[in-house]
Amino acid sequence: MRGEDSQKQPNRPQLSLHVPEPPFRPGDTPDFSRLQIPAAGSAPRPDVAASAADVISLATDLVRVLGDDDRAVGPWDPKLDADTLRKILRDMVTVRIFDDRMYRAQRQGKTSFYMKATGEEAIAVTAAAALDRDDMNFPTYRQQGLLIARGYPLTEMMCQIYSNAGDKLKGRQLPIMYSDKAHGFFTISGNLGTQFPQAVGWAMASAIKGDSRVAVGWIGDGATAEGDFHSAMTFAAVYNAPAVLVVVNNQWAISSFSGIAGAERATFAQRAIGYGIPGLRVDGNDVLAVYAAMRWAADRARSNLGATLIEYFTYRAEGHSTSDDPSGYRPAGEAKAWPLGDPIERLKAHLIALGEWDDERHQAIIAEIDAQVRAAQKQAEKQGVLPEQGKDNIESIFDDVYAEVPWHLAEQREQSLDEAR
Amino acid sequence: MRGEDSQKQPNRPQLSLHVPEPPFRPGDTPDFSRLQIPAAGSAPRPDVAASAADVISLATDLVRVLGDDDRAVGPWDPKLDADTLRKILRDMVTVRIFDDRMYRAQRQGKTSFYMKATGEEAIAVTAAAALDRDDMNFPTYRQQGLLIARGYPLTEMMCQIYSNAGDKLKGRQLPIMYSDKAHGFFTISGNLGTQFPQAVGWAMASAIKGDSRVAVGWIGDGATAEGDFHSAMTFAAVYNAPAVLVVVNNQWAISSFSGIAGAERATFAQRAIGYGIPGLRVDGNDVLAVYAAMRWAADRARSNLGATLIEYFTYRAEGHSTSDDPSGYRPAGEAKAWPLGDPIERLKAHLIALGEWDDERHQAIIAEIDAQVRAAQKQAEKQGVLPEQGKDNIESIFDDVYAEVPWHLAEQREQSLDEAR
Amino acid sequence: MPAMNMIQALNDAHRVAMRADPDVVVFGEDVGFFGGVFRVTEGLQKEFGKQRSFDSPISEGGIVAAAVGMAAYGLKPVIEIQFADYIYPGYDQIVSEVAKIRYRTAGEWSMPMVIRSPYGGGIFGGQTHSQSPESLFTHIAGLKVVIPSTPHDAKGLLIAAIEDPDPVIFFEPKRIYNGPFDGYHDRPVKPWAKHPASEVPTGHFTVPIGKAAVVREGAELTVLAYGTMVHVALAAVEEHGVDAEVIDLRTLVPLDIETIEKSVEKTGRCLVVHEAPKTSGFGAELVSLVQERCFYHLEAPVVRVTGWDTPYPPAYEWAYFPGPKRMKTALEKVMAD
Amino acid sequence: MPAMNMIQALNDAHRVAMRADPDVVVFGEDVGFFGGVFRVTEGLQKEFGKQRSFDSPISEGGIVAAAVGMAAYGLKPVIEIQFADYIYPGYDQIVSEVAKIRYRTAGEWSMPMVIRSPYGGGIFGGQTHSQSPESLFTHIAGLKVVIPSTPHDAKGLLIAAIEDPDPVIFFEPKRIYNGPFDGYHDRPVKPWAKHPASEVPTGHFTVPIGKAAVVREGAELTVLAYGTMVHVALAAVEEHGVDAEVIDLRTLVPLDIETIEKSVEKTGRCLVVHEAPKTSGFGAELVSLVQERCFYHLEAPVVRVTGWDTPYPPAYEWAYFPGPKRMKTALEKVMAD
Numbered sequence A, B: 001m002r003g004e005d006s007q008k009q010p011n012r013p014q015l016s017l018h019v020p021e022p023p024f025r026p027g028d029t030p031d032f033s034r035l036q037i038p039a040a041g042s043a044p045r046p047d048v049a050a051s052a053a054d055v056i057s058l059a060t061d062l063v064r065v066l067g068d069d070d071r072a073v074g075p076w077d078p079k080l081d082a083d084t085l086r087k088i089l090r091d092m093v094t095v096r097i098f099d100d101r102m103y104r105a106q107r108q109g110k111t112s113f114y115m116k117a118t119g120e121e122a123i124a125v126t127a128a129a130a131l132d133r134d135d136m137n138f139p140t141y142r143q144q145g146l147l148i149a150r151g152y153p154l155t156e157m158m159c160q161i162y163s164n165a166g167d168k169l170k171g172r173q174l175p176i177m178y179s180d181k182a183h184g185f186f187t188i189s190g191n192l193g194t195q196f197p198q199a200v201g202w203a204m205a206s207a208i209k210g211d212s213r214v215a216v217g218w219i220g221d222g223a224t225a226e227g228d229f230h231s232a233m234t235f236a237a238v239y240n241a242p243a244v245l246v247v248v249n250n251q252w253a254i255s256s257f258s259g260i261a262g263a264e265r266a267t268f269a270q271r272a273i274g275y276g277i278p279g280l281r282v283d284g285n286d287v288l289a290v291y292a293a294m295r296w297a298a299d300r301a302r303s304n305l306g307a308t309l310i311e312y313f314t315y316r317a318e319g320h321s322t323s324d325d326p327s328g329y330r331p332a333g334e335a336k337a338w339p340l341g342d343p344i345e346r347l348k349a350h351l352i353a354l355g356e357w358d359d360e361r362h363q364a365i366i367a368e369i370d371a372q373v374r375a376a377q378k379q380a381e382k383q384g385v386l387p388e389q390g391k392d393n394i395e396s397i398f399d400d401v402y403a404e405v406p407w408h409l410a411e412q413r414e415q416s417l418d419e420a421r
Numbered sequence C, D: 001m002p003a004m005n006m007i008q009a010l011n012d013a014h015r016v017a018m019r020a021d022p023d024v025v026v027f028g029e030d031v032g033f034f035g036g037v038f039r040v041t042e043g044l045q046k047e048f049g050k051q052r053s054f055d056s057p058i059s060e061g062g063i064v065a066a067a068v069g070m071a072a073y074g075l076k077p078v079i080e081i082q083f084a085d086y087i088y089p090g091y092d093q094i095v096s097e098v099a100k101i102r103y104r105t106a107g108e109w110s111m112p113m114v115i116r117s118p119y120g121g122g123i124f125g126g127q128t129h130s131q132s133p134e135s136l137f138t139h140i141a142g143l144k145v146v147i148p149s150t151p152h153d154a155k156g157l158l159i160a161a162i163e164d165p166d167p168v169i170f171f172e173p174k175r176i177y178n179g180p181f182d183g184y185h186d187r188p189v190k191p192w193a194k195h196p197a198s199e200v201p202t203g204h205f206t207v208p209i210g211k212a213a214v215v216r217e218g219a220e221l222t223v224l225a226y227g228t229m230v231h232v233a234l235a236a237v238e239e240h241g242v243d244a245e246v247i248d249l250r251t252l253v254p255l256d257i258e259t260i261e262k263s264v265e266k267t268g269r270c271l272v273v274h275e276a277p278k279t280s281g282f283g284a285e286l287v288s289l290v291q292e293r294c295f296y297h298l299e300a301p302v303v304r305v306t307g308w309d310t311p312y313p314p315a316y317e318w319a320y321f322p323g324p325k326r327m328k329t330a331l332e333k334v335m336a337d
């Protein structure tokens, strides 16, 4: 250590750096018994017009509707009809099957990369159900459920994953970085966090124009540390923007647990308090709670009462992506030990408890969806898979940099065509 | 508005953008009677080892010690001896006189720019008194009080303002952008906010090294909107960094009132809650409260209990800088109407109430300091004023870009010397 | 045609664009009630209301991000970054988002917006009010970069930028907001009023993006400049009696290569001038293009006149600024070789 | 000397530096327990403890800012930005702070730190895992910019960078972490093991910052390259039988101008190669310097081989990447003229 800084005072306490460490590492037996899980139905549900100060307790509470008996309970019960619930169940199952097939496609060398949403399917799928069809999402890369729930064709998604001839993004984005305006799904950015304040900008525009649509921003627990998170919260608060800001807290950011993003000391929902907007902490594996919270926040925004921050508490049940093997940094059995369960199983159990579902029907939709996903895949693969791409339409790489191709790109296009010859 | 976005739904409420507006504009009569000012002595003082959750109320409260009767009251009374208080008074008066002289020097064309701290002198001066001498500050541009209180020579400051031969920064910084390691004053950046997370980095280093020194980061209300604010809070929370993070809320950021930074909905101290660190809201014009809060936070940090966010609530009594005329955006009388008064007058009254001071002595120190400042100015001006600078030592502009001058800068240095001939 | 300084011309451009298109919104630090620290947006809030012209938090990243969201919605944001030196907190949003969204969505979304910012030195602004960061944007595919040098062009280019379907980085040479500058800081300040380019057409007009202006014709040397340096260069060639063709680039990307080539082919010599530091400044690109495309016409190496490769040292502003003496040396060099 | 790939060499460099100097601390996203997504920091936490090697929040701005504070304290932070494409949120801290603090304090404070980041394409990474942003740093006075192209140099340069008194931007060409790459993506991947530069001295050694390496001597053409492109260039000149001198720049700032000048004066021709987009890429600076300093030795215009001026399109990676065909055309051009 250099000279001038080295005079420590021996009569004062010696400081030390705290580096957060997850409770369990490979080899440990995960034990979530210390986790505080409030009972379903116990969190109060304030009116959407409540002041931010009046809902502060919800930032540390946990909004849960589905009880251990698989029944809906408490003031947050959105009282959805069985058809709606079956649609959500179906969409979640579709996401999971889709994810599995595409993961396999990556392993088969048909594409370079894939990211699953396993264990957190409830969040995007149910949000789509709670939002109006024309509300706009600014998603990150685990919200494929939004597209699926809104009926975006699976083949379109796969064509993007394969960057094939049917890929509307012309092979310009990594697999799964979808974009579809018609389905209210803003282009996913590879740069974490950027979409969060953009959602607020869209919401501000909606307000400026006297529109009634709201924007939903999505971010992961890890990415909340980016400055963009703060921009989003600040602008949302200052301009009372009609936005719903969602933190999907799946407790992991690649190999870093949520403590590295600050979760040892506060919930992500609590961040809202410092900006004077409501923050809700919600069981992200409980479809009814996910729905009710999103609906509350969207209604609030649409009533010109401003933004809400929702933390959906869930667990990333698989690896970060096809490039990741989580057994290097957490116990293999952790996902199974996660006490808030699997969102699909929980909703299934609820529908069964309601007498609106049974195992047979469940197996039937799995088979049906599986067939549908396979058919979509076949359809998509007719148009090629990634390793075959990038040979035709080379000139297309110079399009859309600008509205019109300027001279220097036109020259480079000529050059690239020469190369391709 | 473009096609696809124009279908508004007439059966839904029409949104509108909220744009915060300060309560008073030029022409209005400022009336602060709606301002909630808790009584001095009413805020509780938790132990420094209290959990962040236990001090939440202090983020919306207002720590005040000096009562309307000019007496110290309540648990935050730091019980300072009269000598200490007189030293603080003297330092505050020095800052004010120094500011006035340098403002005038700018008007006389002796320098290009100046920024006063009028009305908020208590904060930096008193913080210096509460900190240990070897704690490190990462200031912004209104903390000249730190330097003055720590005995940095006024002539040195003036030489920097004049960029003259005595300027240790070699004319490389705008006037008032001081730097002095020996006085624990990190180089001021023109880029707002950058210093805030740097302070946390310094604190982390102190902890890594088992040191006992703490770092203090300083930021204005307006600049809290920068992403750097969030970085600072996140890193401070995650690593339990021994830092004190200070927001000087003087309610204005050039022409924008603090509502544009989010103050309509929450206090700046409340931001701390979302990170799980204590946030204190403190009367910044009350020397005793400023001292007590800084001391509490520094003690906490030094005891390895982590960071604290302090909001010092004050009022920017004059223009933003010599380039600004605030009568364009706020009523001329607003400063006078500010109910928390003038920090110098308040401390003076307190000392008088204690029988430790009187008007005569006050006039005497003013005269004495005035003479001292004038003498320092004379001394400084002997070494030149800004308009005369930049002709000698031209080759110096190529130093300190790197530790050694690389070839391309050596070539440019030659070229510049040719030009100067 | 009224005589305007550059601030008035820019203000007028905003008004014309905002009157023509209700989707144009203007925001940034201090731009609302106060009208901006340089007063470019003065009166816009009064005329167009707070929903179309307003103050923003001090968060350049948030300003750009909000503009991205607004452009995604269908608005046309025109945002002010108070000084170009403060654009860096917004750099990620500009580089990763604004510049790439049209491309990565294959045109499904576009980002029509103007990011205005005063740039350049000569105003005693020091390190953080004097920078010329244009080359940090010319390197980013998807951005257009525009720099006017007169009130006339400022208005015409700003309206064109606002109407452009692509994002435009619009740097305003703050040294010449109030009058042209020949580089002699010790001479009396000239107002725009006497300069022909202070005559600015009323109402709607545009100066096309991508077109340079030959501001002085000449036969023996081509000078490529933009912003304040156009005026410094003009004064220098007059002073030294060089029969130079001075080209005001006006747009850096996309560059008007035709005008440049035509001129260099005629003159056989070329001088490239900017305030930014030399290394990897935009001058490097200009030199490269000229030598790539006009090599066999060149009678001497292309010479760069630039700021030094140091931060901007305020007390040494005039030793740093590429003024008349640096121009003289360079003119002698390029003409002698 | 053990044979290492580049990741092992970089890991070893960290260990050597951390053993030698207790003030060296290493942090960044996923760098602690896990050892980084490319495993460059693997095992450092185990050997040196959590206080010297740890995970950071996902905040590149915060990472750089924390490093500034640590350097101000007296530590030597070595930070990892997970991909160069994610460096932009830290750009303000790098440009406004890291680069300028020595200068603005007249040396009272310095910023010894290394900002490591994997950069470049060829790994199917798409727009946000393939960028080559070096010229955005070469323009910033106060930064050194270093790019190794072999395991040997990676270790020697990283140790030199950590020991350097100035801040160093250290870009690692991720395409060649595991083996050299000749540009033929359809040929089998080669490991480093068979390459002579995989032999890395054990323990402490440095490769000096600011010194280029002539990796192939030749008489008729000078090729300037760095990172992955050194290997692509070498393969291309062999394939086309050009007697080229290939220079691996290794350091972009400060540049080894002597080696460049000497070579171009000898060969009279010059080719500049990089992966980054052409416009305002570092190649522009190289072309400018060569034509400024070697004009009368040049027999043909200096030619640039670069990425296109578009974002990086993943499915078209090999149409974008400046590979063998682009090299061939350029070699023919520069030799024909």
Ligand SMILES: Cc1ncc(C[n+]2csc(CCOP(=O)(O)OP(=O)(O)O)c2C)c(N)n1
Pocket: A142, A190, A191, A192, A219, A220, A221, A222, A223, A224, A250, A251, A252, A253, A254, A316, A320, D029, D058, D082, D086, D089
């Ligand atoms: C600006 C930026 N920094 C770093 C990365 C690399 N990165 C990609 S995903 C990821 C982890 C994100 O974790 P989280 O936000 O929790 O989302 P999750 O993967 O859990 O859905 C990181 C560090 C990036 N994409 N962008």
Ligand SMILES: Cc1ncc(C[n+]2csc(CCOP(=O)(O)OP(=O)(O)O)c2C)c(N)n1
Pocket: B142, B190, B191, B192, B219, B220, B221, B222, B223, B224, B250, B251, B252, B253, B254, B316, B320, C029, C058, C082, C086, C089
């Ligand atoms: C990054 C950045 N953006 C903008 C500015 C211009 N600027 C200088 S001071 C200022 C207002 C700051 O207000 P506040 O933080 O409240 O501090 P105060 O002046 O009240 O002490 C602004 C916008 C800057 N210096 N840096």
Ligand SMILES: [Mg+2]
Pocket: A220, A221, A222, A248, A249, A250, A251, A252, A253, A254, A316
């Ligand atoms: Mg996560």
Ligand SMILES: [Mg+2]
Pocket: B220, B221, B222, B248, B249, B250, B251, B252, B253, B254, B316
């Ligand atoms: Mg303020």
